Amino acid sequence: MRRQIPLLITLIVGAVLIIAAFIPRAPFGRLGENFSLYFDIIAVFAFLLGGGNLVRIHGARLVRGVGMAVTEAKKGGGAWPLRFVIEFPFLAFGGLKDRRGRDWFFSLITLLGFFAMLAAGLLKLGNPSGWQGNVTAPEGMFQDFYDSMFNPLQATMYALLAFFVASASYRAFRAKSAEATILLVTAFIILLGRTPAGAYVTAWMPESLSFLTVPNLANWVMAIPNLAGQRAIIIGIALGVIAMSLRVIIGIERTYLGSDEK
Amino acid sequence: MTNGVNKTFLEKMQAIDRRVIFLFIGLAVALPLLFHVVFTEKITPIVGAIYDRVENLPEGSKVLISFDYSPSTVPEIQPMVDAVLRHCAARKVKIYIMGLWATGQNIADETISRVLKPEFPAYQYGEDYVNLGYKSGNQGLINVILTDLKKMYTTDVHGTAIDSIPMMAPIRNLRNFDLILSFGGGFPGMKEWVLFAGDPGRIPVAGGVTAVSAPQLYPYYPSQLLGLMGGIKGAAEYESEVIRHYSRFENSSHPGIDMMGPQAVAHIVIILFIVVGNVAYFLTRRREAEND
Numbered sequence: 001m002r003r004q005i006p007l008l009i010t011l012i013v014g015a016v017l018i019i020a021a022f023i024p025r026a027p028f029g030r031l032g033e034n035f036s037l038y039f040d041i042i043a044v045f046a047f048l049l050g051g052g053n054l055v056r057i058h059g060a061r062l063v064r065g066v067g068m069a070v071t072e073a074k075k076g077g078g079a080w081p082l083r084f085v086i087e088f089p090f091l092a093f094g095g096l097k098d099r100r101g102r103d104w105f106f107s108l109i110t111l112l113g114f115f116a117m118l119a120a121g122l123l124k125l126g127n128p129s130g131w132q133g134n135v136t137a138p139e140g141m142f143q144d145f146y147d148s149m150f151n152p153l154q155a156t157m158y159a160l161l162a163f164f165v166a167s168a169s170y171r172a173f174r175a176k177s178a179e180a181t182i183l184l185v186t187a188f189i190i191l192l193g194r195t196p197a198g199a200y201v202t203a204w205m206p207e208s209l210s211f212l213t214v215p216n217l218a219n220w221v222m223a224i225p226n227l228a229g230q231r232a233i234i235i236g237i238a239l240g241v242i243a244m245s246l247r248v249i250i251g252i253e254r255t256y257l258g259s260d261e262k
Numbered sequence: 263m264t265n266g267v268n269k270t271f272l273e274k275m276q277a278i279d280r281r282v283i284f285l286f287i288g289l290a291v292a293l294p295l296l297f298h299v300v301f302t303e304k305i306t307p308i309v310g311a312i313y314d315r316v317e318n319l320p321e322g323s324k325v326l327i328s329f330d331y332s333p334s335t336v337p338e339i340q341p342m343v344d345a346v347l348r349h350c351a352a353r354k355v356k357i358y359i360m361g362l363w364a365t366g367q368n369i370a371d372e373t374i375s376r377v378l379k380p381e382f383p384a385y386q387y388g389e390d391y392v393n394l395g396y397k398s399g400n401q402g403l404i405n406v407i408l409t410d411l412k413k414m415y416t417t418d419v420h421g422t423a424i425d426s427i428p429m430m431a432p433i434r435n436l437r438n439f440d441l442i443l444s445f446g447g448g449f450p451g452m453k454e455w456v457l458f459a460g461d462p463g464r465i466p467v468a469g470g471v472t473a474v475s476a477p478q479l480y481p482y483y484p485s486q487l488l489g490l491m492g493g494i495k496g497a498a499e500y501e502s503e504v505i506r507h508y509s510r511f512e513n514s515s516h517p518g519i520d521m522m523g524p525q526a527v528a529h530i531v532i533i534l535f536i537v538v539g540n541v542a543y544f545l546t547r548r549r550e551a552e553n554d
Contacts, residue, residue, distance in 0.1 A: 029409075033405075033406060033409055033410065033413075036402050036405040036406045037406050037414075039399060039402035039405075040398065040399030040402050040406060043398045043399045043400065043402060044398050046398075132421070134420055134421070136367055136368050136371050136419075138375070146368050150333060151336075152333075154332060154333040154334040155333050155334060158337075159337075162287060163283070163284045165532075166283050166286075166287045166528070166532050166535065167280040167283045167284065169532050169535070169536060170278065170283055170532070170535040170536055170539050171539070173536045173539070173540070174539060175540055175543070175544075176543075184536070184540070187536070188533060188536075191529045191532060192530075192533065194473065194493070194495050194525070194529065195495070195525055195526035195529050195530075196301035196302070196303065196522060196526055197526045197529065197530055215304075215306075219306065222476075222477060222480055226477045226480055227480045230477060230478055230481045231481045234481055
């Protein structure tokens with residue numbers, strides 16, 4: 001029964017949603033709408049599941065890491081708490097030999113961040129309107145955390161991409177074969193075409209050859225070869241999704257239910 | 263001996279330390295910002311399509327703007343949002359704000375406080391613009407509000423009942439909007455708006471995405487996607503066009519235009535590094551062939 005009921009639910013919901021897409025009239029239209037609504041309600045519970053999972057994984061890593069760090073500190077003999085404090089930078093930042101215990105300090109930071117944001121949001125700490133106020137009120141602690149921690153940290157992480165992309169481009173774009181040369185030339189066109197420099201470089205070209213200017217070439221690359229490739233990928237993915245969806249609805253694909261082992 | 267020294271040099275040029283590249287990229291971004299290097303932008307058809315649609319909307323038209331991004335992509339996306347918001351407000355259209363991303367709600371609040379409230383004091387909340395906030399459900403949410411918006415949104419972001427907000431009275435579902443603008447670059451985002459709202463509801467969908475996401479959306483343009491702003495360049499093009507037609511925005515912030523200088527120089531530096539790597543590679547191969 002533990003497997004049959006979910007399979008039955010999947011079959012009914014999947015079949016109704018497919019029929020509703022082709023026959024959007026009663027009762028399928030209404031049923032399709034309601035099933036989408038149920039999905040939205042279930043999606044809310046995914047947050048609880050996600051949060052619980054994060055606490056479980058990082059909690060276990062933290063307990064294991066701290067345990068190993070304490071054992072390491074005790075090895076030296078004497079007053080181990082003092083040794084733990086002295087050796088903290090070593091023990092906290094990847095110094096432990098057993099890699100299962102490493103990075104426990106980052107798990108601690110993750111959990112502290114998670115619970116601090118959760119408390120600030122749920123209890124609306126510092127919110128001038130109290131419980132009735134908007135969770136993102138500018139004076140609230142939740143917004144403070146968001147503005148002064150989350151926002152700059154995320155922006156910093158993304159900004160680092162510019163440096164890595166530059167380094168990766170330099171290493172990857174080598175004209176070692178015909179295919180690599182095509183990729184290299186395309187990269188040049190797009191890199192120049194996405195900046196005003198592209199227009200300046202080919203500004204001298206006569207009107208009759210305007211199609212050869214870098215911005216026009218960049219637009220052509222995006223609108224013709226890129227479009228063709230993307231469309232092929234999209235159609236391929238769509239066919240794969242249809243096949244997989246049918247397997248799930250019919251009940252051939254059951255991996256989403258977990259294993260049979262108890 | 264000379265040959266050996268040259269070979270070593272060429273080998274070095276093929277494997278420049280990444281920290282050297284990082285330093286050059288850092289300078290390529292910082293120096294144009296310090297010296298305020300600015301270029302003029304010419305609008306491309308794919309961005310111009312969005313501008314023209316907004317420009318031709320009659321006063322009082324209903325535009326839905328979805329904030330589907332997080333602070334990580336704010337530098338790329340926010341300039342587009344600011345420019346479009348200014349344009350919409352200048353056209354006196356009704357602006358409905360929502361978000362498929364939880365982080366979008368904060369960004370929407372911040373955008374309203376920074377752009378709409380100070381620059382358009384006559385714009386009244388509930389009459390001219392409303393913030394519906396974030397709701398979970400991704401494409402499932404779009405699927406529901408395509409037929410019944412009030413099933414998911416019973417209040418706005420401040421907890422005010424939807425039915426007591428004047429500008430929500432004519433809205434029953436997504437089909438009541440004249441234009442949907444999505445800003446983001448990940449999932450859920452513009453692709454979901456096209457597939458679950460634009461296509462089935464025959465509603466014009468457009469917006470802006472990060473530069474890396476833009477190529478994936480080209481297959482939908484122009485039949486399913488009205489227009490597309492890709493990265494900082496898209497933002498700079500839109501900003502330039504808005505400033506060209508509305509001189510009152512000349513003194514407003516235009517980060518898209520400002521960031522095109524650093525982007526141009528950084529791209530040129532990347533190209534130079536690629537050229538150096540390839541020249542060194544070919545010279546090494548030629549030397550090896552001569553020695554053989």
